[in-house]
Amino acid sequence: MGIGGKGEPRYVGIGEAIATKLASYGANIVLGYTSASSKPNAEALAKDLESRHNVKTLPVQADLGTVEGPESLIEAVKSSKALLKPDGSFQIDILVNNAGVAQNNLLPAVTVAQFDASYRVNVLGPLLLTQAAEPYLPRDRSGRIVNLSSVSSSCGFIGQSVYGGTKAALEAMTRTWARELSERCTVNAINPGPVLTEMYAGNTPQFKREIKGWIEHSPLMRVRPGIDSQELIDDAPISGGRPAYVSEIAGIVAMLVGEDAAWCTGQVVCANGGMLMLH
Template sequence: MSSNTNPSAQRVHKGKTALITGSARSIGAAIARNLAAKGANICIIYLTEASDKAAKDLAEELSAAHGVKAVPCRADVTTKEGCDLIISTSQSSLPPNPKTGKLQVDILVHSAALFHTAPIEAVTPEDFYKVYTTNVLGPILLTQACKPFLPTDRSGRIVNVSSVGSQVGLQYLTLYGGTKGAIEAMTRTWARELAENCTVNSINPGSTMTDMLQHASDEVKQAIALFYPLTPLSGVREWDSDEMKKFGEKYGGRVAYPEEIAGIVGMICSPESSWMTGSLVSANGGQWMSS
């Protein structure tokens, strides 16, 4: 039987544990669905009380649909206490590694980020510290907390979610684009430091149909739209959703669906990707092409 139809082959992460930040909604939730469908137990990490219900509902959905254990965890990854809570929640609520009987963080996805747009003259020191603390310090602290629990056979996976804005220089992204450039640099460093534990790669999504994009100003959307004629996969097709067709009609091209970004993360996390580390994988429809 081919791997395309063999259920056991499709559940390549059965018994593994995945920690995903920003996973109560949007791209993070799509990543959680992708990995849970392949058998991974999921810690749904999110920040605010407003996401309590979304995280709880997603945990129940994943458990019912895929027979995995999923647990929501509201925690602030920019603090040591928040990262410790993520570890303790995973230890107490997710199945242990079957060989060791202890928590093993097989997959860690840094998806949470604070989106910030402003012309250079409007950037403030307060903005800088807030955005860099969330987008750069947070992944550092959580990776520190997870390091003792990573595999020791290189089977682990860390995926950092960057942004195409860091490559193409999108307007108004002085802070956001800067943080994503930082996380790409950290990806390469961690790929060497953690080589005996896991691969470490990053992806750079372009615009995606999420709350973040929908809440952006029209000025920002128009600036992003300048790239659609140069993005090979931005053409709207008849099978696209009504929402996407409406967006494409107004701005001249379609953006990604969250599940398309999640699929690329899923590819990186697969056993077949074991010989790739330190890479930045294009996830933007060709707006920026990997070289």
Template sequence: MDGSNTVTAAVPSRMLEGKLAVISGAARGLGAAIARNLASKGCSLILNYKSTTSDQLAAALAAELHEKHNVRCVPIRADITSEADCAALIDAAKEAFQGPDQKFQIDIVINNAGVGSLAPLGSIRPDHFHEHMTTNVLGPILLTQACLPYLPHDRSGRIVNVSSIGSFIGLPAQGVYAASKGALESITKVWAAELAERATVNAINPGPIMTELYMCQTLETKKLLARWNPITPLSQVNESDTEEVKKLAEEIGGGRAAYDWEVAGTVGMLCSPECRWTTGSVVSSNGGLR
């Protein structure tokens, strides 16, 4: 066949139409960016968040995505480190999305909620350790277990765990945080084997992202993170970057953090039907550092 007449099937822009995703930590930052990415592909969403201070943010995000992409978005406040709260989340989701035929399916689970704070060796307290392990490890386990009965049985499900480049590069004072994210990456590989006939399970490992969590860090912390910018191919600042990014790059000695939508794009890719042959992987989303 002549090349000029070859027809290439276009990837549908709403490739996730009819699917339902649960996103933890969805009210702000990377979680909100992931919600926007999946909604743009036609996915209905359960926007999970923990604190009453995020009630208005989550409601506004749900309204925004419904208006812009005509998808159903239900914000549900629940603490994913609590089995009772995870059960309540599923009950609320079923009430909102269960069809008249009583069918209810969760197609995508994004374990994004997490905590991260610095504590160098010599100052690590048991409560610091337990907070990180409970939120970053137990939380994804309990949420995924609550979703488990409702995952597909045809390999079409998608689970994405949000890890961190910190589990790889060994940043000072991140011992407990890195340990929790390393544990999540190990869990990813186990779940990929356990859920092979139901869902792919992958993790992403972003570095700094231009979100509230990053911007509220001290300048010293930002400079510490910026040590790796010279060897990160995509971190160089150019004319297309925002003025905020350019100013911050000057303050930290060059290089930039990711935009939230850049990292969310990697998650969206892993949730696509085309990614059914990728599982048990830690997919780099850090500008090429790893």
């Protein structure tokens, strides 16, 4: 978290953290963003990653909540020729399905519009993007796909009929793709709990009270004086502990896309500090 305009906090998103982490390992990066207002930030991040890590980057605007958006993203990357291999071929080694929206509402108040928007971005988007990327995946099992799920798929949080359902669907697709794409890549999901992002900061006090008990019993969410910020320490009695830092989520993605993770596929991997312990 940094400081944005007019003294307001600027939260680093999970996608930015993942891009930064993978670039630090030498991966060329495609930065997908939705709205034109995000273009300056995406371009600034691209230049920063190129300068710091000597990698190639390509910001691409595409709305993954539309039917056309996922394919347009892949075609834009391919046609730009910026990330072609030395022999002129085009290959996608790593795909991270990170785009997501959360619209919490109690059952009587859930609308069709909320359902449609959530499933378009959180379920149809990853499906169509993976479908568009499939022809360009490696053919030697070296590819990696990581889907960003959530503990909400399993916890039954109040107000998350729709959001939790989208993430459960994504986990189901993860297992199917792990089988269908087994000769091309591994496919895994991770399931963050609360993460220090703008989305988490926007949660209502009621929702934060609902998940406080979960946080209190998560072994790695206890605050650490002298390590965690004073703001998180002061907030702990209210929230139950600290959320994850985006770098901690990015580190688990990096672990799953490395060569040493070649024997792991079809899994939902813990990225929540022990908030959820299943299977």
